[in-house]
Amino acid sequence: MATSDASAAESQYAAIGLDLGGSSIKYALVDSAGKLVESTFGQATTPEGAHPDAVAQVMTEIIGELQRLTGEELDGIPAGVTVPGVVIDGVVHTAANIDEAWIGLDATAMLGQLLGREVSVLNDADAAGMAEVYAGAGSQAGRPIKGSTLLLTLGTGIGSAFFRDGVLFPNVEFGHLEIDGFNAESKAAARVMREENLSWEQYIARLQRYLSHVEFLCSPDLIVIGGAISEDHEQFLPQLKLRAKLVPAEYNNAAGVLGAAHRALHSGT
The missing domain is CATH 3.30.420.40 (ATPase, nucleotide binding domain)
Incomplete structure (x- = not known):
């Protein structure tokens, strides 16, 4: 897994939030204080069927877009990812409006490998709740x-x-x-x-x-x-x-993104 502690430490950005839904993937960067960098908030179309491999490809493209937008490589910066389903220890157990190939998948390991960084995966409602409880x-x-x-x-x-x-x-x-x-x-x-x-x-x-x-x-x-x-x-x-x-609630469209990034920031605590 490609990481660079030095570049992560120097960056003003601390985590990436990626909120997977049936029709769109919302995304943004957060700073070290856990605040959303609003200029980086955006959304991409969820690939038809939302198969894990296709979703990972879109997320890779999103990170590339964030790098172009910020002018930084974003190496070593962790990512939090929401999934519309039950997630236990990084494994997805149900899937709503996404491909059934997610069920039984260790999404943390798969996405971590394909995105080249530490990844935390959690249920989308849990992520929205985290945004409200920690910042809203x-x-x-x-x-x-x-x-x-x-x-x-x-x-x-x-x-x-x-x-x-x-x-x-x-x-x-x-x-x-x-x-x-x-x-x-x-x-x-x-x-x-x-x-x-x-x-x-x-x-x-x-x-x-x-x-x-x-x-x-x-x-x-x-x-x-x-x-x-x-x-x-x-x-x-x-x-x-x-x-x-x-x-x-204080956050709507951005709640899942912010909560996912918060989980990524604190995954080791």
Whole structure:
């Protein structure tokens, strides 16, 4: 694996974040303080089918583009990569909207070899949660808020990440809870509001049922609501009645990138 400790130490850039989705791969560099370098944020089209080899090729091209953009080689700088699936010790166990060839793959080893650097791989919702807990709505003065924090991303489905005093419990799947005989995200994901032409009042009732059940199961102190719908948080968050504090996410498109890069920065700690 090609690394250069000297070049990494001299660079103002500390890690690369790569957020793999079914339609796009978002990316950016972060600095040594873990802050997103906004001028490097971008996205590339996910190759059709999202086979691991094809994804690795696009990620190699992304790193090349970042090198051209910054004028630096970026050798030795670690990368964090999100995957839409369960990831345990770098091995992918499920795959949503990506090729089934990911299942059973040691993605950390494969991507580390092909990208020529240390790579950390984690679930995409966990990465978004890390961004919020360490730099966004779940943090205070750059440190995680004490207690239990739950991130829920409301979109095509429902992604979830759970933390206790800033420590991640990986791969929780609160979007797939069975409530009233249905998979929760089939009734409470943001997409159903559009698909079923629900009013805010109707959608809020479904969200209240879902969140009340989640609160009963894990008693979070703070719930951070992400996904594009969080931009309209004033329409629905004040109407929800829970013991937990409810707040909108600070990061949306960049959350996975930032969280992945944070994991890369702290993979040895």
